[in-house]
Amino acid sequence: MTRQIRAVALISGGLDSMLAARLIQEQGVQVEGLNFYTGFCVEGHTHAIRRQERERPKRNNALWVAEQLGIPLHIVDVVEDYKDVVINPRHGYGQNMNPCLDCKGFMVARAREWMEANGFDFIITGEVIGQRPKSQLRRSMPIVARESGAGDRLLRPLCAQLLEPTLPEREGWVDRERLLDWSGRSRKPQMRLAERFGFRDYAQPAGGCCFLTDPSYSRKLKDLWAARGERRYELDDIMLLKVGRHLRPRNHFKLIIAREEGENRFLEGYRRCFTHLEPVSHAGPLCLLDGSADEDDLTLAARLVARFSRGRESPSVTVAVADAGGGGRRELSVSPMPADQVPRRWYIT
Amino acid sequence: MQRQEIDARGLLCPMPVIRLQQAAPACDKGDELDVLATDPGVRADIPAWCRVHGHEVVEIREEGYTIRVRVRIGG
Ligand code: SF4
Numbered sequence: 001m002t003r004q005i006r007a008v009a010l011i012s013g014g015l016d017s018m019l020a021a022r023l024i025q026e027q028g029v030q031v032e033g034l035n036f037y038t039g040f041c042v043e044g045h046t047h048a049i050r051r052q053e054r055e056r057p058k059r060n061n062a063l064w065v066a067e068q069l070g071i072p073l074h075i076v077d078v079v080e081d082y083k084d085v086v087i088n089p090r091h092g093y094g095q096n097m098n099p100c101l102d103c104k105g106f107m108v109a110r111a112r113e114w115m116e117a118n119g120f121d122f123i124i125t126g127e128v129i130g131q132r133p134k135s136q137l138r139r140s141m142p143i144v145a146r147e148s149g150a151g152d153r154l155l156r157p158l159c160a161q162l163l164e165p166t167l168p169e170r171e172g173w174v175d176r177e178r179l180l181d182w183s184g185r186s187r188k189p190q191m192r193l194a195e196r197f198g199f200r201d202y203a204q205p206a207g208g209c210c211f212l213t214d215p216s217y218s219r220k221l222k223d224l225w226a227a228r229g230e231r232r233y234e235l236d237d238i239m240l241l242k243v244g245r246h247l248r249p250r251n252h253f254k255l256i257i258a259r260e261e262g263e264n265r266f267l268e269g270y271r272r273c274f275t276h277l278e279p280v281s282h283a284g285p286l287c288l289l290d291g292s293a294d295e296d297d298l299t300l301a302a303r304l305v306a307r308f309s310r311g312r313e314s315p316s317v318t319v320a321v322a323d324a325g326g327g328g329r330r331e332l333s334v335s336p337m338p339a340d341q342v343p344r345r346w347y348i349t
Numbered sequence: 350m351q352r353q354e355i356d357a358r359g360l361l362c363p364m365p366v367i368r369l370q371q372a373a374p375a376c377d378k379g380d381e382l383d384v385l386a387t388d389p390g391v392r393a394d395i396p397a398w399c400r401v402h403g404h405e406v407v408e409i410r411e412e413g414y415t416i417r418v419r420v421r422i423g424g
Contacts, residue, residue, distance in 0.1 A: 037363055058390060060363055063397040072401050077367045239361060269359065269387070 005173045006030045006120040007155075008111055011073060012209045013041075013061025015202045016126030019193050020157040021069055024124055027174045031124070033073040034114055035062035036107050038082040039238050040210040061203040068199060078110065079235050086212070087231045091143075096218035098210065101140055108148035115153070122153040122168045129159045129183040138162070158182045211242060216349055220246055223348045227251055227291070236273060240288070243267065245308070246348040249300055253291030254348070257308055272325050277305045280331060281318035284309025299334060306336035352381040358415060362390035366398050369420065373404070376422040381407065384418045391418055 009021040011033035025031050066073035085106045089099030104127075111123045129138050141163060145154045152166040160169065161181035169176040182189055194202060211217040220241040225231045227248065240256055243263050248254040258264040267286045270276075274288040277298075287305045289298075298321055306317035317336055322329040355372055357365035365386040372382055384395060395418045396406045403423040410417045 037367065058393050060366070060390070060394045060397065063366075063394060063401065066401045067397060070401075073398070075363050075367050075370060075398075077364070 004030055005168075006032070007122050007124050007168075008115050008118070008120045009033050009071075009124045010107055010111055010126070011035045011062045011065050012126070013065055013203055014126070014209055015190050015194060015199070015204065016128060016131075016158060018065045018069065018126070018199065018202065019190060019197070020124050020126040021065075021071065022197050022199075023157040023179065024155075024174060025069065025071075027178060029174065031069070031071050032120070033062070033066050033069070033071050034111055035073055035075045036078045036082075036110065037075055038210065039079045039235050040086075040212050042210055065202075074114070076110065076114075078106075082106065083233065086233075094213065096213055096215050097221050098212040098218075100136075101143065104140075104144045105147040108144055108150050108154060112148055112150045112153070121173065122155055122166070123150055124155050124157055126158060127156045129162055131183075131185055155179075211238075217241055220348050223248060223254075227254065236270065240270065240290075244288075247304060247342075247346045248348055249304065249346050250291075250297060253289055253293045253297060253301070255301055255304060256288040256290060257305065258285040258287070271322075274324050275321070276324075277301055277319050277321050279306060279309040279311060279317055280320045281316075282306075282309045282311030282314065284311070284317075299332060302332045302334045303337040304342070306334055307339070307342065309336070312336045350379050350381065351376070352383065354383045354385060357384055357386045357391075359387055362388050362394050365391050366394050369395065369398065373402070373422060378422055378424045380422045382420045382422065384420065386416050386418065387414055389416065391416055395420065
């Protein structure tokens, strides 16, 4: 009896990795999925924070993909280890703060460790040559294979025919003829193959698989580092960059102001960690203050919060201010700041 | 049968699922794990995770702001 060959697939939640996994399953290989949680991931719930997007089904796309494929999915918390990838990428950033090449190397390296620990035979990814700059260039492919230590146990089923044969192909674990030769940015072949496999309703993130490809998110991350004078972050920092209006009126503090009810609810969970402000005389958003603020700063912050409240046209709005955790609560009566007195540069967009 | 609680309150998805996944391997078939969470995303994610791993969600209950998801470990 021949031994069951087993492969571990990097599952992002997008279509490409889903197709790659199914192609290998079709060849009789047993596949299990790995999904890495970096904190920057774009997934169903993040979008669900905002109310207008809450109509869409809330789901974790990677888990949804695993269900469609009928494979176990292991979600791995890499938040701590991933910091070094974002802060010191050896190969630099892409168009925004996305360190794609280092990120791929990191994830494949973690997949290699998992493969070895669990007695699996090879690794598959959904990469397509030329699809995104840098990480998916033809010359980047060997870099990822080498730096991750995966070597020729790394198979990219969607573009394998354009690359040197890997171990699974040479050993006959998979038939190279039944792998693909995709390159370029067209999504048509993907959609056709999805149709053939009967995959519907798959996620199609614009841009990339994580927030680091987003220009506005990247600017907020750079602002955070500039204001702190060092490149570091905690998980809460990067979660909060996904939500609300961000204004930095002074270098030593920034305001995160909810734009609507869903964001308000999300920010509620952070009352215990930040000084927070909230209009009480009029309906208005919850605001977190990140940094340090003296009394003048708090008055300025309250005037800004008032500006985004229903009382923006009123002569005076009462804003409650409390320390992290809710202590030291007091109320300030302020005049809402007129829109034309809020300099453009305060907005981090 | 053993029952154990996993406190994932205040954590955002998919962290509660990750906590459950970390606890599951030490359990025997039939054991129950109660995940306590505040992110409503667990209502979708824990059942999905259980389906792909062959475990069963016995019940999902709201206790004030906390959502308790009871999972029975499969074979
Ligand atoms: S888009 Fe984000 S998750 Fe995807 S490879 Fe680039 S850095 Fe990594």
